[in-house]
Amino acid sequence: xxxxxxxxxxxxxxxxxxxxxxxxxxxxxxxxxxxxxxxxxxxxxxxxxxxxxxxxxxxxxxxxxxxxxxxxxxxxxxxxxxxxxxxxxxxxxxxxxxxxxxxxxxxxxxxxxxxxxxxxxxxxxxxxxxxxxxxxxxxxxxxxxxx
Numbered sequence: 255x256x257x258x259x260x261x262x263x264x265x266x267x268x269x270x271x272x273x274x275x276x277x278x279x280x281x282x283x284x285x286x287x288x289x290x291x292x293x294x295x296x297x298x299x300x301x302x303x304x305x306x307x308x309x310x311x312x313x314x315x316x317x318x319x320x321x322x323x324x325x326x327x328x329x330x331x332x333x334x335x336x337x338x339x340x341x342x343x344x345x346x347x348x349x350x351x352x353x354x355x356x357x358x359x360x361x362x363x364x365x366x367x368x369x370x371x372x373x374x375x376x377x378x379x380x381x382x383x384x385x386x387x388x389x390x391x392x393x394x395x396x397x398x399x400x401x
Contacts, residue, residue: 384401
């Protein structure tokens with residue numbers, strides 16, 4: 255006689271074809287089934303925040319105060335190159351009575367009292383070097399004789 259289902263004859267049951275236990279998970283929590291320990295959420299100490307943020311705020315405030323109150327701290331004053339060249343040319347022509355044509359000064363020169371720099375010029379068709387010395391913070395300068 256045939257048995258209508260497996261294991262009905264008293265023998266060991268045979269598993270149904272195509273059924274198997276699920277494989278362990280490949281990602282997520284470990285495959286043992288234990289969940290990761292849940293830790294307490296760490297709080298940042300108020301004293302630590304004050305200790306770190308306090309000096310940062312003080313430095314930013316100092317830079318802002320100096321930048322606004324002390325001229326030249328954040329913004330240095332420079333000569334307008336075209337105006338400087340025209341001024342040097344004017345001094346060479348009017349004060350020194352020279353036949354000067356072209357003057358070329360370096361761009362971005364700082365208006366620092368006592369500093370000096372050189373400009374090149376064409377005097378009577380020959381190249382010459384002119385020394386410019388800054389006299390005041392408002393941009394007054396002195397032009398030396400061409401060399």
